[in-house]
Amino acid sequence: MTENTIDPNSRPAEPVVILVEPQLGENIGMVARAMANFGLGQLRLVSPRDGWPNDKARAAASRADHVIEATRLFGSVQEAIADLSFVFATTARQRDGFKEVRGPVEAARMLRGRATAGQRTGILFGREKFGLSNEEVSLADEIVTFPVNPQFSSLNIAQAVLLMSYEWMKSGLDKETDTAFSGPSVVPADKHHLQSLVDHLEHALESRGYFRPAEKKPKMLDNLRAVLTRPGFSEAEIKVLRGVLSSLDYFSPREPRGAGYPERKARAASAAGTGRGNAGRSDD
Missing domain, CATH: 3.40.1280.10 (SPOUT methyltransferase, trefoil knot domain)
Incomplete structure (x- = not known):
């Protein structure tokens, strides 16, 4: 001082x-x-x-x-x-x-x-x-x-x-919007990587009954492409997404396609309940 x-x-x-x-x-x-x-x-x-x-x-x-x-x-x-x-x-x-x-x-x-x-x-x-x-x-x-x-x-x-x-x-900065550090530089992947992701996703969704009704499938695919092309995914990000889809493919559905939809589950539960009631009466 x-x-x-x-x-x-x-x-x-x-x-x-x-x-x-x-x-x-x-x-x-x-x-x-x-x-x-x-x-x-x-x-x-x-x-x-x-x-x-x-x-x-x-x-x-x-x-x-x-x-x-x-x-x-x-x-x-x-x-x-x-x-x-x-x-x-x-x-x-x-x-x-x-x-x-x-x-x-x-x-x-x-x-x-x-x-x-x-x-x-x-x-x-x-x-x-x-x-x-x-x-x-x-x-x-x-x-x-x-x-x-x-x-x-x-x-x-x-x-x-x-x-x-x-x-x-x-x-005193070169640009007044500069920061002390920045996020990673992301280079958008080539389109063939993105198309492979769309194809993979289409196959996964098809096997799980996603495209309903069938005549709306082209429009639904167009919407999916629009969603996936907007972020500008890098090749590494696409690999992450495909890894997620691949992990789902390891588990084959044990039920018929679409059996998990709420309306079908409700019908199946109703049928099962009726069957148990009949069995009880036959035991009497």
Whole structure:
């Protein structure tokens, strides 16, 4: 921890996160964790209520120790932003004044562009209870606010930092839709593999009396082909499906085809019951 000192030769491109009079050490720790999640490491504190360093902050940081160790302490907002060329002030409510208001996506892109140009930037976050004062907002260049539910607009300070940190990380991706990892690359199988699956399925269904009435079989097969061609199955996926069908083929039906249909089972049960009744009367 360094109090009110800034190394002019240390100019990381990332924006600085500045917490104004944070109250709870746990909140500071959760802020550090959120920053570390998305590649931010420069945290500044303006007059934290419970002092600094803070053991509760370190515990809540969940191993974001590099952020905690690099945290700087300042006595005023003016001192905390003195070396920065552009600062956003976060707020959940409308303010009087003439400052431009941005959403987090646009704000993060602006910060990224300024960082690329070699400018040092920062984001001001206010107190847990009432945010930033009008005077503190006036020290910033522009305002950033979040599109939240107007009936419940209050954000936990760590949540607000998380949102801006996420947008900062996203603004630096080749594509903003990129993720840390992706699913397997699936190459659709050749059509002859799919036709073999359809043929296999047709045989399995035919042996089990699926195509009823018989004159509707062509249309039913068309429907099956439509269902099976839509997903773009890979060859490996088709092998899985054919393995399932093959396992069913190992068990030959012991009953006549179609005997398992509900209406036939009902007739068979009725006939069996009648037979037992007759047998009982003959024993008498």
